[in-house]
Amino acid sequence: MSHPHPELPPPPALPSNGLRVIALGGLGEIGRNMTVFEYQGRLLIVDCGVLFPEPDQPGVDLILPDFRYLEDRLGDVEALVLTHAHEDHIGAVPYLLRERANIPLVGSRLTLALVKSKLTEHRLTPEVSEVKEGTTHSFGPFDLEFFAVNHSIPDALAVAIKTPAGVVLHTGDFKMDQLPLDGRLTDLAGFARLGGEGVDLLLSDSTNAEVPGIVRSERDIAPVLDEVFANAAQRIIVACFASHVHRVQQVLDTAAKHRRKVAFVGRSMVRNMGVARDLGYLRVPGGMLIDLRDAEEMPPGEVVLISTGSQGEPMSALSRMAGRDHPIRIAAGDTVILASSLIPGNETAVYRVINGLTRLGARVVHKESSLVHVSGHSPAGELLYVLNLVKPRNFMPVHGEWRHLRAHARLASLTGVPDDRIVIAEDGVVVDLVDGKVGISGAVDCGYVYVDGLTVGEVTESQLKDRRILGDEGFISVIMVLDSSSGKIVGGPEIHTRGSGIDNAAFSTDVLPKLIDALERAANDGVTDTHALRQLTRRVIGKWVSDNYRRRPMIIPVVVEV
Amino acid sequence: MSHPHPELPPPPALPSNGLRVIALGGLGEIGRNMTVFEYQGRLLIVDCGVLFPEPDQPGVDLILPDFRYLEDRLGDVEALVLTHAHEDHIGAVPYLLRERANIPLVGSRLTLALVKSKLTEHRLTPEVSEVKEGTTHSFGPFDLEFFAVNHSIPDALAVAIKTPAGVVLHTGDFKMDQLPLDGRLTDLAGFARLGGEGVDLLLSDSTNAEVPGIVRSERDIAPVLDEVFANAAQRIIVACFASHVHRVQQVLDTAAKHRRKVAFVGRSMVRNMGVARDLGYLRVPGGMLIDLRDAEEMPPGEVVLISTGSQGEPMSALSRMAGRDHPIRIAAGDTVILASSLIPGNETAVYRVINGLTRLGARVVHKESSLVHVSGHSPAGELLYVLNLVKPRNFMPVHGEWRHLRAHARLASLTGVPDDRIVIAEDGVVVDLVDGKVGISGAVDCGYVYVDGLTVGEVTESQLKDRRILGDEGFISVIMVLDSSSGKIVGGPEIHTRGSGIDNAAFSTDVLPKLIDALERAANDGVTDTHALRQLTRRVIGKWVSDNYRRRPMIIPVVVEV
Incomplete structure (x- = not known):
């Protein structure tokens, strides 16, 4: 090979x-x-x-x-x-x-x-x-x-x-x-x-x-859906990929059997199922489809929502239902079926949704507990x-x-x-x-x-590296104003931080005096080069953070010349 | 309930x-x-x-x-x-x-x-x-x-x-x-x-x-290990949790059967297996254990490394081997067994290690392909x-x-x-x-x-929120020097950014003139309040970024008074 x-x-x-x-x-x-x-x-x-x-x-x-x-x-x-x-x-x-x-x-x-x-x-x-x-x-x-x-x-x-x-x-x-x-x-x-x-x-x-x-047949899901529907007293929500016409078909067939109306939720679900239906790939019994608005008004035991959001996407309807930020209010007795794969990397987001829905009282059926996905x-x-x-x-x-x-x-x-x-x-x-x-x-x-x-194509690998450091460690910026005629620092140093986990008080009482001292000594040695001042600042702050906190935030010294 | x-x-x-x-x-x-x-x-x-x-x-x-x-x-x-x-x-x-x-x-x-x-x-x-x-x-x-x-x-x-x-x-x-x-x-x-x-x-x-x-018996792993060992020509590396004494015991037993020496890799593995052996919970055949250093020198077909790193921890020996940053050089014919669970959230890291090892030529056996974990x-x-x-x-x-x-x-x-x-x-x-x-x-x-x-306990939820924003969107800081006696801006505005994905050139040609203009108009209206200046800056920059890039980096206006 x-x-x-x-x-x-x-x-x-x-x-x-x-x-x-x-x-x-x-x-x-x-x-x-x-x-x-x-x-x-x-x-x-x-x-x-x-x-x-x-x-x-x-x-x-x-x-x-x-x-x-x-x-x-x-x-x-x-x-x-x-x-x-x-x-x-x-x-x-x-x-x-x-x-x-x-x-x-x-x-x-x-x-x-x-x-x-x-x-x-x-x-x-x-x-x-x-x-x-x-x-x-x-x-x-x-x-x-x-x-x-x-x-x-x-x-x-x-x-x-x-x-x-x-x-x-x-x-x-x-x-x-x-x-x-x-x-x-x-x-x-x-x-x-x-x-x-x-x-x-x-x-x-x-x-x-x-x-x-080998893979199980898509058909094998039907009896599982049937059993879940039969035991569901209140609202049923099925989340799956918006392009899985056959999965949706099986949900529609099961809903028909249990005399429930169906509403599609999520832009791509509505769009794709419209296309699939127009072309005859999806068979929808007459009068079965209703609007989400109407579904909200109906008795929960008479509706099924077929929704996107099976991968825990934070802005999806399902995530918002789990976080109580959606007109559909999940309550005890509701049933949610995640009839989808779990794409590696999405586990944390998906389990958050499952836990959120469960906490609100819903029974959540997913591929790890039942054959609801192949x-x-x-x-x-x-x-x-x-x-x-x-x-x-x-x-x-x-x-x-x-x-x-x-x-x-x-x-x-x-x-x-x-x-x-x-x-x-x-x-x-x-x-x-x-x-x-x-x-x-x-x-x-x-x-x-x-x-x-x-x-x-404008975001580069180096930008992503910066984001990773900022996301894990935050940053500390140190701002000084340099009078370019006198070569003296006339403003600052001011320290600003976000995400470093370090208290502003710690800066002012602990490291700022050290930094001022170091800058003064540099000034006495005639250092006015802004690059050298920035280097010195980075060194003083970086050592202090490392020694006292064992962390490595991004340190950004800024010298503004006036 | x-x-x-x-x-x-x-x-x-x-x-x-x-x-x-x-x-x-x-x-x-x-x-x-x-x-x-x-x-x-x-x-x-x-x-x-x-x-x-x-x-x-x-x-x-x-x-x-x-x-x-x-x-x-x-x-x-x-x-x-x-x-x-x-x-x-x-x-x-x-x-x-x-x-x-x-x-x-x-x-x-x-x-x-x-x-x-x-x-x-x-x-x-x-x-x-x-x-x-x-x-x-x-x-x-x-x-x-x-x-x-x-x-x-x-x-x-x-x-x-x-x-x-x-x-x-x-x-x-x-x-x-x-x-x-x-x-x-x-x-x-x-x-x-x-x-x-x-x-x-x-x-x-x-x-x-x-x-x-019900769960399969730990014993059921033994024949799988035996088969993998029997087909392994070169080096074998088994990664598992550093406390799983019985899993390690089974690897030792299989190694003995296939006449391979064993070295433990990873601080906690060495420490825990030392304790388990001293107390008689782990039985190690005499002369079987060798140092990692010695293992590096031996013919690969005669050794087994039992290592930590099964969760894709980036600093672990296994991750470093996958990234070619370890004395053990993975080569074609090597076999790596991940004899462990995959804790939700670690998938991306673990698959990265598996792919890295595979790319270097190793056969990687893990719980999704074989019964190497219960x-x-x-x-x-x-x-x-x-x-x-x-x-x-x-x-x-x-x-x-x-x-x-x-x-x-x-x-x-x-x-x-x-x-x-x-x-x-x-x-x-x-x-x-x-x-x-x-x-x-x-x-x-x-x-x-x-x-x-x-x-x-010093890092708070609000610090984590800042990190999440910084990590996803980066930041833009805008620095101005205000002469507090005259109320005039005498330095800047200077714009610094990290992780926003926006070019410095775009700032200077596109938004900086707008900002200077807005600040001048504010000055003409007699605005000298630093809070108002910061608000104005945040608004101008934020709108520009949103309109042109549809992003929401953290915007940090800083007014230094001299």
Whole structure:
């Protein structure tokens, strides 16, 4: 198995019989999936998603793939294929379209409908090209064939990319529920046929590659929901992802059985379920849907709220209900179902919501206590089927952190893919398929692009480092006024602090005299250089804080000259 | 089931036939367990642990129980019973002994040995009273009987507290492994006998009350370790909790079978395993243990390192190995086993370590991929046995967040404890057992006490709020020098920022002219009041940042008078 070296050179020119694969996101992380394929100077992109920040990326709203590699090549892009409409596959589309508005978006009916409805909010009207499973379409030199895959959103696709340099199968995200709610199975027969024709490179979803076995069927949730509904006397609130049409369908069906009305809560839930219903992906019994306003007025035992906020997002309706900051007042006898995964990193926020709701008297049912969620990604047992059916000549695990990619590579190795034809790459690593064999040929610049408020890419790693220090330790600023003609300090030093945990009184009685003394001695030695004064101040304050408090706040000396 | 009201009054005087129970920690959280029992003016404390901070408590090292309630009553304390030597049960002992050094510590042989070894580092020599299961001891009016319980550390105890006001059974932490490594079972026979005699109040461990079923045996890990060892060509590193003597024993046994030497890594691992070995709780084959230095020199295939750092602690050896900042250089073929739980909130840190090790070529085995960990706490299926055997007249779930306490209360209700005799309390809530019935009679002040660096209790909630803002948004400070005689600004405004993500150039070209203009207009209007100038500055800068960046950094205007 090849691994990227710490410092890879820029890649050489791609041979005319070669296919180049570069992930600009999605390798070494779960999120911001974006893979660029190149053949004879033309580009095809698969997915363009966002990544949600981790705790050591404070204040950041979103992380985008790094588009720099495309900067001068936007005109070469034939199409952007969207495998499905999850945020980690489509969330960065508006940002890419800012660079070139007329990149054709290729996807299934539901995928494009959800993307368009999202782009409307960004005031963008994309060029789209609707495709469906079992069909083929050509975009420049790329002949594409689409396959149905089952996932936690309907209408997801895998895509085969055929060029004279070889055939690539990109699974997108998938699992292999054998009794899916919509009867639309992952097309293993198609994978097998393609495998028989010869797949030179398989890119496959690694999210659950560490998890043994197979996934339970979405259907298995229904009896659990039924039991919870049957035992619920008062209000029922179900939180799940706003794109999980089948999960919502099961809640609607259970609500119908228990003669409850349903209201959707949360902007993206309302928007997506509207789209899914209009297109026939969601079946809503007549007269069942009501407005949240009406739901508030009805007897709690007659309604179900289907809400966003399953990840503990602090501004979501569910978080606000848990904190008693919402018109819906949670009370004893209410039931809340978190019918969703728990994305790593969100545990503290989610448990806070669960505890808050519990404290108010609600019964909270979640995936650790009941089967109210099944994953959308194939675990190891299912991934082996795909590897054995496709029999790829080369394999590249995608969509995962290192632990997932490595586990998936191991599965490929066990099914007989030679180790020198398994490539674990990272974002920006250049993988070339030449003469039927993959290899790493270099790397392109590829970093994190942070969206913070209205800015894209302006918040840097060094800003985040400052935020981490400020967040853990606070700061101490020391302000002095220097008369530049006399070279004397005529104002201050004044000490201001936030977050350091040190009392103002301690400064004035304890360290300020020391600092004044040190500054006076410096003045007597003729020091008037502001840089030297700042250094001296930082040293005196820093030593005092370290000795007395064993902490390291940011120390910011400021000399204002008058 | 009684719940605390948002605002409970201070409790009335305790009737002479009453027993009072106040948790100063451990209710509504997992950690800082500390429960105070009062009878006829005398106090008995059970446990005195620490809580580890959550992400919204940035920069904090530890959180202590709030000792304020004991402030004037330290002389009334008869004893501090320590059920076992986990940090969340003993970690705050040094801080309590600072208040009164001669509180007798009561515990089992191993518990006291580990506590004493820890207190030595704080230069404290406690008064101790060693007890063991099956024995009774009196401390003032409290007659105590101790019961063996099985947990993820040896020699753990449950304690019955008998007073004329009633009999309380406090389980401490426990599970019910029926084939424990040391043959020391949770004493269900004892619980049954006590239940037969009559238990007025049961306090029982709620950590896993939401989890259905029973726990796997510690023994079940052995074949998994054996398989991993058998397939490991190079170095093996096992990370687990530094107090998990039985887990370490199993690693030692497996290492012996595979003829590998063992080195302990990490200060607490070395210290605790030394104590456990000296007292005979850990059996180490002769010549097996080597120093880390020697392990570094040996062929990797002949050693096992047993290390701390299983929670992703950034300064631990394991984290440093993952970041290539440790003498042990992880390479392809190495195997790392995380034989531990994953405490909620630590996921990001732990996965970072796993990904780092994986990227360097190691195979990482952890609880999500293999059975290399079993919990130390009884799940619902086992808790029911205790409830049915003890048949308590009143029940109070302890050791858990709201979701755990509520789930445990539900189990008690299902086993027949009347709902009005089940009390879910929070830290500081006063629970009185009078005439054989529990009830909430009030509350005492009880907050979080933060240890940060060398200070205890000096970092406040408002400081933490400042840190959170600084950490997410950074700050902008604006400094002006005001000539107090003329009322004119003679220096500045100068703008300094850290972490706001805003360029210095943007300030000087864009908002500084606006600010100067606003200040000049204020001066023309005769405004010289520094408070008004600061308000004006905050408004101008804040609006500009909000309009142009949609962010909310902390804005700190400073007027220095000369």
